[in-house]
Amino acid sequence: MGVPIPIRGPLAVPFRIFGVTQSKMNPNICTICERAFRRVQKHQHVTAIVTILFADIRGYTRLSERMDPVELSEIVSVFQGQCAQAIWAHNGIVNKQMGDGLMAIFNFPIKIEQHAEMAMTAALDIQRRCKAALAALAARFSATPDKLGIGVGIHSGQVEIGEFSTVRSDFTAIGGTVNMAARLESQAAAGEILVSSESAALAPGLVTKSTRSLALKGIEHPVLAHVLIAGG
Amino acid sequence: MGVPIPIRGPLAVPFRIFGVTQSKMNPNICTICERAFRRVQKHQHVTAIVTILFADIRGYTRLSERMDPVELSEIVSVFQGQCAQAIWAHNGIVNKQMGDGLMAIFNFPIKIEQHAEMAMTAALDIQRRCKAALAALAARFSATPDKLGIGVGIHSGQVEIGEFSTVRSDFTAIGGTVNMAARLESQAAAGEILVSSESAALAPGLVTKSTRSLALKGIEHPVLAHVLIAGG
Numbered sequence: 001m002g003v004p005i006p007i008r009g010p011l012a013v014p015f016r017i018f019g020v021t022q023s024k025m026n027p028n029i030c031t032i033c034e035r036a037f038r039r040v041q042k043h044q045h046v047t048a049i050v051t052i053l054f055a056d057i058r059g060y061t062r063l064s065e066r067m068d069p070v071e072l073s074e075i076v077s078v079f080q081g082q083c084a085q086a087i088w089a090h091n092g093i094v095n096k097q098m099g100d101g102l103m104a105i106f107n108f109p110i111k112i113e114q115h116a117e118m119a120m121t122a123a124l125d126i127q128r129r130c131k132a133a134l135a136a137l138a139a140r141f142s143a144t145p146d147k148l149g150i151g152v153g154i155h156s157g158q159v160e161i162g163e164f165s166t167v168r169s170d171f172t173a174i175g176g177t178v179n180m181a182a183r184l185e186s187q188a189a190a191g192e193i194l195v196s197s198e199s200a201a202l203a204p205g206l207v208t209k210s211t212r213s214l215a216l217k218g219i220e221h222p223v224l225a226h227v228l229i230a231g232g
Numbered sequence: 233m234g235v236p237i238p239i240r241g242p243l244a245v246p247f248r249i250f251g252v253t254q255s256k257m258n259p260n261i262c263t264i265c266e267r268a269f270r271r272v273q274k275h276q277h278v279t280a281i282v283t284i285l286f287a288d289i290r291g292y293t294r295l296s297e298r299m300d301p302v303e304l305s306e307i308v309s310v311f312q313g314q315c316a317q318a319i320w321a322h323n324g325i326v327n328k329q330m331g332d333g334l335m336a337i338f339n340f341p342i343k344i345e346q347h348a349e350m351a352m353t354a355a356l357d358i359q360r361r362c363k364a365a366l367a368a369l370a371a372r373f374s375a376t377p378d379k380l381g382i383g384v385g386i387h388s389g390q391v392e393i394g395e396f397s398t399v400r401s402d403f404t405a406i407g408g409t410v411n412m413a414a415r416l417e418s419q420a421a422a423g424e425i426l427v428s429s430e431s432a433a434l435a436p437g438l439v440t441k442s443t444r445s446l447a448l449k450g451i452e453h454p455v456l457a458h459v460l461i462a463g464g
Contacts, residue, residue: 045305061415061450064408069392073277076406080397096330097402099410103330160301165312170329174308176296178331183293218293 025093026110045162048108051119051199052159052178053092054185055083055126055152056101063148064100071141075148076100078133083150086125090118095172103182105173108161116156116202120228123152123193131191149190155181156199183216184225193228200226257325258342277394280340283351283431284391284410285324286417287315287358287384288333295380303373307380308332310365318357322350327404335414337405340393348388348434352460355384355425363423381422387413388431415448416457425460432458 012021023030057063057079064072080102084094087104091112096103104122107115130150138148157177163170184194194212209227216223244253255262289295289311296304308331316326319336323344328335336354339347362382370380389409395402416426426444441459448455 045302047301059450061408061411061448062452064406064411065451069279069390069407070277073392073394073396073406076396080402084397096328097397097404098328098330098335099396099404099406158301160305162305164305164308164331165316165329170312172329172331174296174305174331175301176293179293179296216293218291219297220294 023093025095026088026091045160045164046108047158048161048173049115049157050108050159050161050173050177051106051115051154051156051202052173052181053087053104053106053119053123053152053154054101054182055104055123055150056185058149058151058188058190060100067141075134075137078137079130079150082129082133083126086122086129089125090122092119092122101185103178105159105161108173114203116154116199117206119154119156119199120193120195120203120206123154123228126150126152127191127193151185151188151190152193153181153183153185153188153195154193154199155184155196156202180216180219180223183219184214184223187214187216187225191229194225195228197224197226255325257327258320258323277392277396278340279390280393280405281347281389282340282391282393282405282409283338283347283386283388283434284405284413285319285336285338285351285355285384285386286333286414287336287355287382288417290381290383290420290422292332299373303369307366307369310369311362311382314361314365315358318354318361321357322354324351324354333417335410337391337393340405346435348386348431349438351386351388351431352425352427352435352438355386355460358382358384359423359425383417383420383422384425385413385415385417385420385427386425386431387416387428388434412448412451412455415451416446416455419446419448419457423461426457427460429456429458 076099080097083102087094091110092104092106094102095105106112106119112118127150134148155177159173159175159177161173164172164174180196184196188194209229212225212227213222214225253262312329312334315334319326323342324336324338326334327337338344338351344350359382366380387409391405391407391409393405396404396406412428416428420426441461444457444459445454446457
């Protein structure tokens with residue numbers, strides 16, 4: 001919006017009465033960013049070109065079967081916390097958190113010209129942060145969290161952004177672009193970042209590793225993924 | 233909590249100043265239910281026995297590749313709306329919505345003695361409502377939404393409930409029980425409800441159809457699933 005709204009401290013109180021507060025998706029923006037378009041467009045949606053990032057903990061289901069639930073929740077907290085920091089540092093928003101997974105959007109509502117590059121840099125940051133943080137947990141835990149690793153998938157393209165429920169507000173992005181990013185992430189090994197050709201073309205400087213042809217569930221043709229490896 | 237809080241109408245205004253409003257997860261409860269335990273327990277979590285329900289639109293990725301994004305968003309809206317109505321009617325909460333999927337919790341924060349039975353009845357209601365609503369959309373659309381169907385997975389057991397992020401509030405349930413429900417849902421065909429033996433044992437009256445042995449990703453042993461079929 002570009003309008004300065006106090007979202008912290010005493011000046012923020014009157015705004016809170018009207019429901020204007022820090023966005024949960026990025027603490028540097030307020031909820032007006034999330035709501036403005038909703039009021040104007042009512043039940044319509046916004047079409048936007050964005051980069052979508054999915055990340056999750058590889059082998060989490062196996063881990064959830066074996067591990068002490070309190071230790072498991074510590075791993076999830078550390079993962080979600082480190083990912084959010086990395087995404088916010090690159091102007092993305094954390095749109096969805098689902099247990100051991102999350103979805104982030106780059107280029108909406110915060111406009112970023114280099115949104116694909118920002119998402120990839122955030123992904124490298126996620127890998128770096130999680131590696132360090134999860135290694136710090138490993139020493140204390142009964143199971144085998146040293147095998148823990150994060151998989152990331154990134155794809156850029158057009159999405160529909162809005163609230164896709166007739167009864168419950170739920171701001172999100174949907175469309176083929178979102179699903180492609182999710183499918184790429186599902187194929188990423190621990191420590192890997194799989195980037196679609198579309199995202200790679202938007203950020204030629206960053207992609208330096210191998211490519212891989214993938215058959216993805218629900219997607220007709222094989223997909224060429226560029227592999228970014230943390231620390232590479 | 234059992235304390236009556238006005239969550240609608242003019243009496244609700246003073247409560248809104250303090251952030252107390254209708255819960256997005258179930259309009260019949262207020263956000264105090266979501267927050268109370270957080271304040272008391274700070275960074276600890278609550279352990280609860282619950283029933284978890286996952287539902288999604290089968291073949292959604294394929295559809296998202298082919299379909300007009302605005303029509304796709306209509307399908308998602310109808311699906312999310314109908315599911316939420318069915319879940320709320322049976323005292324569950326809609327905890328997560330992720331594009332074409334959702335996760336519901338029965339027995340927290342609203343206590344329900346027959347939580348597995350309620351989840352199964354809600355699932356049958358979801359199938360019935362979505363079948364009618366999606367058929368109504370089918371006539372208008374360019375793609376093949378007549379092949380649309382919903383898959384549901386249900387499992388009961390212990391979960392950790394809390395906020396699993398050091399930087400962002402995100403109330404949810406985690407643990408092996410949640411993942412098992414998600415894995416069951418991923419194996420459900422259109423129109424099917426796959427129920428774990430644990431849930432079935434809690435609601436013997438409802439399960440009358442076949443059983444199926446499933447190999448689920450990340451879960452060591454084959455899992456026996458009870459198949460509930462809509463209209464059955």
